[in-house]
Amino acid sequence: xxxxxxxxxxxxxxxxxxxxxxxxxxxxxxxxxxxxxxxxxxxxxxxxxxxxxxxxxxxxxxxxxxxxxxxxxxxxxxxxxxxxxxxxxxxxxxxxxxxxxxxxxxxxxxxxxxxxxxxxxxxxxxxxxxxxxxxxxxxxxxxxxxxxxxxxxxxxxxxxxxxxxxxxxxxxxxxxxxxxxxxxxxxxxxxxxxxxxxxxxxxxxxxxxxxxxxxxxxxxxxxxxxxxxxxxxxxxxxxxxxxxxxxxxxxxxxxxxxxxxxxxxxxxxxxxxxxxxxxxx
Amino acid sequence: xxxxxxxxxxxxxxxxxxxxxxxxxxxxxxxxxxxxxxxxxxxxxxxxxxxxxxxxxxxxxxxxxxxxxxxxxxxxxxxxxxxxxxxxxxxxxxxxxxxxxxxxxxxxxxxxxxxxxxxxxxxxxxxxxxxxxxxxxxxxxxxxxxxxxxxxxxxxxxxxxxxxxxxxxxxxxxxxxxxxxxxxxxxxxxxxxxxxxxxxxxxxxxxxxxxxxxxxxxxxxxxxxxxxxxxxxxxxxxxxxxxxxxxxxxxxxxxxxxxxxxxxxxxxxxxxxxxxxxxxxxxxxxxxxxxxxxxxxxxxxxxxxxxxxxxxxxxxxxxxxxxxxxxxxxxxxxxxxxx
Numbered sequence: 001x002x003x004x005x006x007x008x009x010x011x012x013x014x015x016x017x018x019x020x021x022x023x024x025x026x027x028x029x030x031x032x033x034x035x036x037x038x039x040x041x042x043x044x045x046x047x048x049x050x051x052x053x054x055x056x057x058x059x060x061x062x063x064x065x066x067x068x069x070x071x072x073x074x075x076x077x078x079x080x081x082x083x084x085x086x087x088x089x090x091x092x093x094x095x096x097x098x099x100x101x102x103x104x105x106x107x108x109x110x111x112x113x114x115x116x117x118x119x120x121x122x123x124x125x126x127x128x129x130x131x132x133x134x135x136x137x138x139x140x141x142x143x144x145x146x147x148x149x150x151x152x153x154x155x156x157x158x159x160x161x162x163x164x165x166x167x168x169x170x171x172x173x174x175x176x177x178x179x180x181x182x183x184x185x186x187x188x189x190x191x192x193x194x195x196x197x198x199x200x201x202x203x204x205x206x207x208x209x210x211x212x213x214x215x216x217x218x219x220x221x222x223x224x225x226x227x228x229x230x231x232x233x234x235x236x237x238x239x240x241x242x243x244x245x246x247x248x249x250x251x252x253x254x255x256x257x258x259x260x261x262x263x264x265x266x267x268x269x270x271x272x273x274x275x276x277x278x279x280x281x
Numbered sequence: 282x283x284x285x286x287x288x289x290x291x292x293x294x295x296x297x298x299x300x301x302x303x304x305x306x307x308x309x310x311x312x313x314x315x316x317x318x319x320x321x322x323x324x325x326x327x328x329x330x331x332x333x334x335x336x337x338x339x340x341x342x343x344x345x346x347x348x349x350x351x352x353x354x355x356x357x358x359x360x361x362x363x364x365x366x367x368x369x370x371x372x373x374x375x376x377x378x379x380x381x382x383x384x385x386x387x388x389x390x391x392x393x394x395x396x397x398x399x400x401x402x403x404x405x406x407x408x409x410x411x412x413x414x415x416x417x418x419x420x421x422x423x424x425x426x427x428x429x430x431x432x433x434x435x436x437x438x439x440x441x442x443x444x445x446x447x448x449x450x451x452x453x454x455x456x457x458x459x460x461x462x463x464x465x466x467x468x469x470x471x472x473x474x475x476x477x478x479x480x481x482x483x484x485x486x487x488x489x490x491x492x493x494x495x496x497x498x499x500x501x502x503x504x505x506x507x508x509x510x511x512x513x514x515x516x517x518x519x520x521x522x523x524x525x526x527x528x529x530x531x532x533x534x535x536x537x538x539x540x541x542x543x544x545x546x547x548x549x550x551x552x553x554x555x556x557x558x559x560x561x562x563x564x565x566x567x568x569x570x571x572x573x574x575x576x577x578x579x580x581x582x583x584x585x586x587x588x589x590x591x592x593x594x595x596x597x598x599x600x601x602x603x604x605x606x607x608x609x610x611x612x613x614x615x616x617x618x619x620x
Binding site for chain 1: 384401
């Protein structure tokens with residue numbers, strides 16, 4: 001063995017490599033907030049990916065392949081496609097929603113109130129709006145990573161039947177952001193986390209199950225169907241499903257995207273206002 | 282001279298200057314201009330007036346203090362200077378710029394040590410400095426060099442890979458100060474820097490702040506500890522209920538508003554104190570009965586003590602001491618600082 005072992009400290013390897021290019025951060029300073037989140041994520045990415053990708057893949061195995069076999073035997077197809085192809089985009093969009101909720105409740109309260117990391121950032125040349133924007137950017141990046149890996153696995157199993165399926169990745173992230181942006185704004189404005197577990201139970205879980213994820217919304221009772229159609233998740237599921245099955249019309253793509261973008265815009269406006277009120281009162 | 286208004290291009294001196302972690306970039310032509318200048322500075326939260334027409338000038342290189350009890354408006358004033366709280370009235374200029382317009386450019390050149398530590402508990406000591414430097418847009422290579430130097434300054438170089446949580450209160454505060462210096466600020470703002478620290482940690486922190494002062498860093502401190510203000514500040518204002526009630530160096534304030542010495546009398550029971558107070562007339566320039574003792578403001582403590590026994594007064598204890606800023610506050614407001 002060579003005595004002159006390579007003495008490279010982990011920090012020397014990691015720190016420089018993970019810094020964003022200076023030209024980019026000069027143009028978009030809020031990315032520095034995303035860089036902080038990325039650095040924290042860098043320490044726990046294994047567990048993060050495990051929950052973020054393994055869980056939906058397990059769902060896909062159980063629901064898409066297992067239950068799907070049963071459905072297809074008895075029913076033929078669901079909404080014109082095999083059940084696996086039907087449920088894959090549903091699980092994709094629904095897990096993005098779940099990840100969005102996870103990032104937009106307690107971590108936001110920690111940044112604003114418990115640990116005050118957002119206050120620390122807003123004392124630098126960054127503004128409260130940039131702190132919000134940077135955080136939302138990071139949440140989007142994480143959803144893109146998770147969605148990308150999930151789509152790759154699903155494609156191998158046969159859940160993605162069209163090359164357009166690659167567009168389901170940004171579609172899922174857009175749907176997640178349509179939930180994360182307003183929810184981050186909401187969380188930032190709260191004085192305690194009392195309502196957070198209620199939100200998980202009465203908003204996230206029902207949406208996860210009933211927004212056309214596992215079965216078409218026309219199976220819902222008539223009075224519930226319109227409600228499902230105004231949730232961001234239903235639009236995200238429709239977008240993702242249109243992409244992975246290759247069945248999306250241009251009008252559908254524009255309509256669902258416009259709805260989600262409008263929710264994102266409103267959420268960002270609310271978020272910037274709330275961060276400003278909390279970080280620079 | 283024209284100041285850079287670009288928030289993302291902080292002034293980065295290339296050469297390492299271990300003796301002067303901050304403030305070294307001072308331009309000679311700027312020296313005459315105050316770093317902070319406030320006229321009629323006001324902050325309202327709805328009906329409540331937290332800061333009520335404050336006039337202040339802070340010069341380069343001085344240690345300036347806001348002394349006052351909790352709720353006096355010190356922190357709110359500090360937050361307006363730090364450009365994290367919009368001014369609602371009056372004029373404020375920081376580093377020659379207007380916080381209403383140039384917030385990011387001003388903040389790029391400030392170091393802020395908030396009252397409550399807001400260190401990143403998900404990161405190590407080292408990464409806290411790294412991330413904070415990145416928030417200012419500094420390149421990693423520059424941060425690495427400064428962080429090593431700042432950890433030595435904060436006496437935390439053996440804890441660089443530690444998480445933040447297990448650090449003691451004093452260590453956390455020193456790390457927060459080190460973090461605030463990562464951008465080599467022109468101005469370091471410290472809000473109640475030693476509140477909640479034990480005496481030993483407090484003295485170490487003071488010693489570190491002295492060193493910054495010696496290196497020519499401009500410090501602005503809020504405190505409700507009169508000993509802290511006396512020890513550290515070249516000049517200070519005393520605040521009460523959103524207003525400034527006095528301004529000057531600690532010595533000037535004491536000379537102007539108090540007597541040279543104070544005789545403190547303690548009595549065994551309150552009834553004795555109540556009975557004694559009318560008999561103290563004429564023993565000093567001013568007699569102030571407070572909760573558990575009577576203060577006699579006098580130019581000669583010994584003469585006053587002698588006069589006490591001539592009048593046949595024998596309190597349980599008699600203490601002669603020099604006047605302090607605490608006395609100035611009491612004489613100006615009729616209340617003590619910790620009330």
